Amino acid sequence: MTLSYPYVKSTFTQHELGLVTELMERENMTLGFSHSALCTEEIARRLGLTQPPQRVFLTPSCTSALEVAALLSGVGPGDEVILPSYTFSSTATAFALRGATLVFVDSQPGSFNIDPQAVRDAVTPATRVIIAMHYCGVSCDMDSLSAIARDCGAMLIEDAAQAYGATAQGQAVGTRGDVATFSFHHTKNLSCGEGGALVVNNPDLCDRAAILLEKGTNRSQFFQGLVDKYSWVDLGTSGVISEIAAAVLLGQLQRxxxxxxxxxxxxxxxxxxxxxxxxxxxxxxxxxxxxxxxxxxxxxxxxxxxxxxxxxxxxxxxxxxxxxxxxxxxxxxxxxxxxxxxxxxxxxxxxxxxxxxxxxxxxxxxxxxxxxxxxxxxxxxxxxxxxx
Ligand SMILES: Cc1ncc(COP(=O)(O)O)c(C=O)c1O
Missing domain, CATH: 3.90.1150.10 (Aspartate Aminotransferase, domain 1)
Structure with missing residues (x-):
């Protein structure tokens, strides 16, 4: 039977269609203004980021952004990552892929966000990363989690897959962790089918993030005129999205x-x-x-x-x-x-x-x-x- 009330409905309009059509009608979709660049500028504006737009990277999914976050954290076998048990598999598998041990903790009643006291109790000398997942787009208690991460020297990562546009104490969700990840999957508020973003708030991690996302090359330095050719310099993945997806996403971000x-x-x-x-x-x-x-x-x-x-x-x-x-x-x-x-x-x-x-x-x-x-x-x- 056809559901009268599906769980998810697309929100695309003529606005997104117009952006995609304009792109399709170009002789070369990489010439002209870049939809990806406009998306990263809009996300940076929305999050209130003051540093260069280089801090925001579009990714094929939130999962891929989390995988790059895991690479940035440098965790490996013997290291521990504290995360809520009540979350999506992507929050965990990105770090399991690196060989780290996952330490699952409980959530708070009512919001089902990670419980800071449970995090504090879970810290050991092997703790390297703490993950805050903002369930339903409601911010975790970032003051407490930041304090715990600072005390134990762990990296704080925000899985903000569900939280684009949310704030806490007036500050955008996704701006408190060393890095944050967003999803633009079709089940999310804003969608381009499959898509995501990596937001790098720790300036020490920006350059490496650009390399990891560009298949391990220093391609972005090349385009900034900082090197005369680009080549393979580090681990990496294909962490960019197509201009077609970016055109759809731009329309959604604007709405x-x-x-x-x-x-x-x-x-x-x-x-x-x-x-x-x-x-x-x-x-x-x-x-x-x-x-x-x-x-x-x-x-x-x-x-x-x-x-x-x-x-x-x-x-x-x-x-x-x-x-x-x-x-x-x-x-x-x-x-x-x-x-x-x-x-x-x-x-x-x-x-x-x-x-x-x-x-x-x-x-x-x-x-x-x-x-x-x-x-x-x-x-x-x-x-x-x-x-x-
Ligand atoms: C908390 C959380 N993290 C990560 C993801 C993965 O997002 P994506 O489908 O963009 O990879 C999801 C998807 O539902 C999610 O709910």
Missing amino acids: ADEINGARIAGWNAYHAAFAPLEADGVIAARPHVPEGCAHNGHIYFILLPDPALRPGVIAELSRRGISAPFHYVPLHDTVAGRRFGRVSGQMVEANRAGSCLLRLPLWPGVADHVPEIVAEVTAAIEITKAVA
């Missing part, structure tokens, strides 16, 4: 306020509608956004009161034309997580989110449909409870 604003309207409508259902115990919890954080409306989730209800509720909603997916299987509880990592502390919140969390359709325009969706969610929960 970021419109898209994020419409998503936030949907988020707010859900939050108001679920308040009485939380009070009545129909659902166990709604998201918590800490004081001072402005999220970007990336995900609206609820927690069901009993994990046993979730498969039935998902199936019942699907029958009613509503896609309401669960989210991560906590990494400590996966085949690869057990192979490449170890657990530090309890996993109460990661397990809770892993078993009770349900995401609801969220896209520009959903706000008008929220009363109907929430009524269907309520009915699906009641029916599932009745047959349980």
